[in-house]
Amino acid sequence: MSTIFSLFMVLIIIACVLLVIIVMAQNPKGGGLSATFGGSSAQFGVQRTNDFMEKATWVLAIIIVSLIFLSVVLTAKPSVQIKDANAPEKKEAKAPAQSAPQAPVQKPTATK
Numbered sequence: 001m002s003t004i005f006s007l008f009m010v011l012i013i014i015a016c017v018l019l020v021i022i023v024m025a026q027n028p029k030g031g032g033l034s035a036t037f038g039g040s041s042a043q044f045g046v047q048r049t050n051d052f053m054e055k056a057t058w059v060l061a062i063i064i065v066s067l068i069f070l071s072v073v074l075t076a077k078p079s080v081q082i083k084d085a086n087a088p089e090k091k092e093a094k095a096p097a098q099s100a101p102q103a104p105v106q107k108p109t110a111t112k
Helices: 003-025 032-038 043-075
Strands: none
Touching: 003 043
16 A cells, blocks of 8 residues: 555544544434533533534534545546557457368269
8 A cells, every 4th residue: 555545544534533523422412512511501602512513523524525535536546548549559460260170071082
């Protein structure tokens, strides 16, 4: 593997782990990390924590997709050769097909 590919893989894995941590810290019913820090008396703190978690989720998702796209583009090795329209084509001589051996032909002998 090339060094740049390894670098992209490490960055993608780090971003994925961070995304898992952020998603697991959220609670869809309004609890999660915001309820731990805010409680019911500090409504502004809870809203800011939810906004941060949502933005962090989107940013990490965009970073992961971008890193994957960049790794594919930068580490791709083209395998298709483009033929030049003006270049003469090389024709390979094909070997004649081998047919099955034929039985020797016998000439009728004249009898007198």
